[in-house]
Amino acid sequence: MTSQRRGIHLDQSELLCKKGCGFYGNTGWQGLCSKCWREENQREKQKQIQEDWALAERLQKEEEEAYASRHQKAQSQPTITPFSKFEERKTKEKSSKVNTVTKFFTPSTKTPSKKDAFEAQSSPSPSSSTSRHSSVDSDHATREFIDFLKPLKSGREIFKQCRAFTESMVYKRDMAADELSECVQDFYQNLSDRLHTQFKGSSEHVESVMDEVEKYMMTRLYKEVFCPETTDDEKKDLAIQKRIRALHWVTIEMLCVPVDEEIAEVSDSVVKAITDVIEMDSKCVPKEKLACITLCSKHIFNAIKITKKEAASADDFLPTLIYIVLKANPPRLQSNIQYITRFSNPSRLMTGEDGYYFTNLCCAVAFIEKLDGQSLNLSAEEFELYMSGQASPQRPQSTGAASCSPGSSALGQVHERLDLLAGLGERQEQVMEKARQLESDLIDWSDDVEQKVQSVLESFPPETQNPTATTASGTTPAASSAIDSDNVENEHLPPPLQPQVFAG
């Protein structure tokens, strides 16, 4: 267990909680995990909520002033009935279910090493700067949202409702994730129904407003509702992370991935696809996370198309996506999937293109979780051997001591690398040998050439060396001497031939 924890620290230490509890940290939380962050910042949080209120009040006032000046003689606006009743109902339901399993799970893994604890203490208090940073973020989101809504007739109503709803959510953070999701989804649904009536069925128009609503709300709520403490999302993140690590030996051939990485453009697309799926974790808004998955999928299609020279079908795409996920081991994969499922605009997930790729990602994760020998065309024994690290597919099964020690997976890799190194050493020797050979060959050759030149010079006396000179006799000697005068190497040339007069 400890060796495994260390393994994580070595590879992705920057992703883990600074307190060393073993969960993932988040740059938005100064590198702490949700749990540690909450503990550290309970007071800061209260303060920030107050700041948010103040900001919202200020923005609202600005907004109202702007409206008052623009709509002085304007007609009455279509109103949207408040959501307050619905809000009350939701609030009553709150905090009924807090997942106690997580509570048991969390402290047990949270035994920071002395060094980690020391580092956490000695680092400057993160709270003030972070709270400023995140409120700058939400401030920005709010402004963009208001700018977007300004030209709309019911823009102010929409803003009011969204703001009120978002603020009410901040106080519901102890509510179970399903219920939080239910609240947000109901809000989306109600708002979009109203917008449909108002825009007389222009779906595109409604969708564009809903996109902005999602962006505004989720930017503000991200740290509250991403991987919330009440779920076991973090635990699942670690489980899939570990599972993918254990499957490092899975090859393209086993998955029947129709992609040939020998082709430069293909391997380029593969790298881009991996980068995109990793990138997903850095986005806050569900739509933006989905866009990363879509981009990743497009790169996969490109790789397949170049390899197969035909358009990719689902049977090509899914195995390739599985392969990409195995190679990328994207951070907080389960948390991201859960977050998108809970808080994305539902129509996007149901019928949109983004939804299709997202569904395939869910399939890829489910496949990876359940994968066994059969799904890779391996016998159960082979699968076990590879999973336990007692053998790896490229090498024949190792024998002796290495195969029964628990760290044999790493040992196997070390052996492999050593073999590679030995091979490299040999080849280097060969290259040196060849280089020496080449050197002596070159010396021999230049000696040879020198000798030949000498012998030629000896066998042909200077007089007969330049027979063409006789034909030059008719040209003007003045012109040729003028050219010759520029020649610095004149001294090395044989003396010019004198024109001779032949009788007859």
Place this chain on the structure above:
Amino acid sequence: MAAGGTGGRTYSFKVVLLGEGCVGKTSLVLRYCENKFNDKHITTLQASFLTKKLNITGKRVNLAIWDTAGQERFHALGPIYYRDSNGAVLVYDITDEDSFQKVKNWVKELRKMLGNEICLCIVGNKIDLDKDRHVSVEEAESYAESVGAKHYHSSAKLNKGIEELFLDLCKRMMETAQAEERLKGNGASQSASSRRGVQIVDDEPQATPAGGCCSSG
């Protein structure tokens, strides 16, 4: 289902394509959406998610057709693909008896998971190879009727029967959506999951992408 709207609204439908490998699922959608068959000169990047816009008796319909991975090792992932779909096109190859049995399995599974909300189409493809037919027309049609599905014959190669089957399917999905809309209008209360399509909790363990029960970690 929330995906289908009424009045002046545009309908958005999700249709999954199911069927054994090589029965011609991909050929069928490529023919329908891009009028291509075994095209050597490919301009299509992918054939796994295709859309088609239709106008049926003055109503706009956006059809999203989801290809599914048909290999046996991906069978368990079916529920993740077809949840929230309004229709399913179940394809078999008329020259392949096995592929028809597979369709029967899919029908059972779909009815179990999605009930009667989903419109089913059973499609016998490759009728240009009628001389090698191994599934009788009567058997296929009576089976379809017995499970409340519609049966069609098609050839992606000759472009036969494809427009008809999708058009028919769309009309049926519109009827289903309108019936649901009427129910809503009558004030019948809805469950949260039918109000919006995305299901958060899934009691079928194999259906949840996040089901951690089988992971070794």
